[in-house]
Amino acid sequence: MIENPGSNTIELVVNRELCTGCGTCDALCPKNAIKLSIDETKGIYIPRINKDICNNCGFCYDICPGNKVDYEKLNHEIFEKEPENILIGNYQDCYTAYSKDTKIRYNSSSGGLITQLLIYALENGIINGALVTRMNKSKPLEPEPFIARTKEEIIEASKSKYCPVPVNIALKEILKSEKNEKFAVVGLPCHINGIRKAENKNKKLKDKIVLHLGIFCNHMPTFVGTELYLKKLKIKEDEIIRLDYRGEGWPGLMKIITSKHTHTNKLSDYWGFIGSHFFYPKRCLMCGDGVCELADISFGDAWLPKFKDDSTGRSIIVSKSKIGENVLRKMSKESHIELNNVSSIEVIQSQTLMIYLKKKNFTVKKSLLKVYPYSKLLRSDFIDNSIALWFYFNVSLSSNPYFKIIIQYMPLKIIKVYCAIFNKFASKKARKDIKSQYDF
Numbered sequence: 150m151i152e153n154p155g156s157n158t159i160e161l162v163v164n165r166e167l168c169t170g171c172g173t174c175d176a177l178c179p180k181n182a183i184k185l186s187i188d189e190t191k192g193i194y195i196p197r198i199n200k201d202i203c204n205n206c207g208f209c210y211d212i213c214p215g216n217k218v219d220y221e222k223l224n225h226e227i228f229e230k231e232p233e234n235i236l237i238g239n240y241q242d243c244y245t246a247y248s249k250d251t252k253i254r255y256n257s258s259s260g261g262l263i264t265q266l267l268i269y270a271l272e273n274g275i276i277n278g279a280l281v282t283r284m285n286k287s288k289p290l291e292p293e294p295f296i297a298r299t300k301e302e303i304i305e306a307s308k309s310k311y312c313p314v315p316v317n318i319a320l321k322e323i324l325k326s327e328k329n330e331k332f333a334v335v336g337l338p339c340h341i342n343g344i345r346k347a348e349n350k351n352k353k354l355k356d357k358i359v360l361h362l363g364i365f366c367n368h369m370p371t372f373v374g375t376e377l378y379l380k381k382l383k384i385k386e387d388e389i390i391r392l393d394y395r396g397e398g399w400p401g402l403m404k405i406i407t408s409k410h411t412h413t414n415k416l417s418d419y420w421g422f423i424g425s426h427f428f429y430p431k432r433c434l435m436c437g438d439g440v441c442e443l444a445d446i447s448f449g450d451a452w453l454p455k456f457k458d459d460s461t462g463r464s465i466i467v468s469k470s471k472i473g474e475n476v477l478r479k480m481s482k483e484s485h486i487e488l489n490n491v492s493s494i495e496v497i498q499s500q501t502l503m504i505y506l507k508k509k510n511f512t513v514k515k516s517l518l519k520v521y522p523y524s525k526l527l528r529s530d531f532i533d534n535s536i537a538l539w540f541y542f543n544v545s546l547s548s549n550p551y552f553k554i555i556i557q558y559m560p561l562k563i564i565k566v567y568c569a570i571f572n573k574f575a576s577k578k579a580r581k582d583i584k585s586q587y588d589f
């Protein structure tokens with residue numbers, strides 16, 4: 150809690166626990182008075198204001214995606230229409246796809262589509278650089294958003310980082326770039342929402358960013374999840390040289406290289422802990438956008454039954470804008486990617502629980518978390534509200550210092566079973582509800 154918050158600054162958002170830690174305010178503060186840093190207890194990034202410099206202009210509050218996102222207005226501005234599909238937003242088409250470069254595909258999260266697309270855009274003069282994220286070489290557990298200007302740098306940034314990432318702090322570099330340079334940005338829904346809001350206030354940014362690549366996101370695990378998982382594995386943080394959360398096929402591995410050993414853990418093993426309800430920022434409970442509705446193209450894992458045994462990897466894609474659709478088609482025509490149509494229903498099927506929970510349960514969430522910044526939602530019944538309460542209870546437990554000690558020594562199996570029961574119950578309800586509206 151920040152004492153005596155400025156009357157119209159980002160501190161109001163932080164105090165209401167609505168900050169996503171995206172970094173937009175840090176990059177665009179006209180006085181350069183805001184710096185993001187890690188809150189070690191919560192394991193998330195939060196902005197801190199230098200009160201000696203801040204003049205309370207309110208710009209940070211205006212551009213903050215945690216505070217409010219006017220989807221109706223932004224949908225009209227970007228896509229010139231309201232979405233017909235409330236679950237995935239505006240779209241041109243839906244696909245599954247993968248890079249035809251086997252090395253890129255193998256070393257990415259799902260199909261290597263983001264990496265391949267950025268390389269294509271760079272090599273074909275669509276962009277001069279891309280805002281991406283790699284892990285920091287001198288602090289291997291921390292992410293480092295940066296502007297990649299070569300194929301090698303884009304590849305270096307591939308794979309999902311399951312920790313908080315202040316992507317938008319690197320917008321500073323885009324603003325400082327040469328006059329005619331163009332850029333792509335890659336981010337979670339909160340990052341892309343921040344960028345879209347910032348573009349509305351800053352014409353230079355709007356002119357420079359020509360491609361917005363969004364990542365499907367259920368939630369962003371806190372640093373505490375990784376920290377306690379490493380303790381469970383008895384790996385000392387100061388011995389770590391490199392940590393990758395994904396890669397090496399699909400669904401891939403967490404690979405931890407220390408000065409003594411290389412440890413590998415299957416996604417299904419570590420996600421049960423790091424991705425559990427206990428390392429879930431409260432702000433992610435409030436998010437209503439899992440598919441990154443304001444991106445030009447959104448990318449996720451193709452979690453469809455027909456691909457469950459495919460160890461090579463494939464992404465599920467929602468192409469949203471005309472520019473996004475054109476790039477995908479050109480890449481497919483020139484044989485850089487394998488691109489196959491799927492229906493919007495298959496996209497929802499691949500992510501039923503995530504998409505459903507984002508659009509539901511908000512009666513309870515709203516009353517517990519006080520503010521809800523989205524407009525279009527599905528109605529919630531008693532069971533939905535109970536699911537939301539259960540979730541809120543789990544998430545609240547994770548900030549309790551005694552619980553942190555308990556969970557550190559609790560067998561992984563118990564945590565996995567506990568979360569699996571919740572997910573099974575909630576998924577069943579999600580499928581039943583969505584089935585009544587869509588032909589599954």
Ligand SMILES: Cc1cc2nc3c(=O)[nH]c(=O)nc-3n(C[C@H](O)[C@H](O)[C@H](O)COP(=O)(O)OP(=O)(O)OC[C@H]3O[C@@H](n4cnc5c(N)ncnc54)[C@H](O)[C@@H]3O)c2cc1C
Pocket residue numbers: 256257258259260261262263264265280281282283306307308309310311312313314316335336337340364365366367368369370448449450451452464465500503
């Ligand atoms: C926190 C998080 C939650 C996710 N939740 C889901 C989900 O619920 N369902 C689902 O289907 N998919 C989810 N994904 C997306 C999935 O893991 C893949 O990122 C996606 O399928 C794209 O794969 P790819 O092979 O095309 O990407 P790659 O070619 O491997 O490229 C990944 C790109 O994403 C950027 N990136 C990686 N991590 C982050 C981050 N944390 N913030 C901003 N940029 C980042 C990298 O810089 C890189 O450019 C999530 C990803 C993250 C990071």
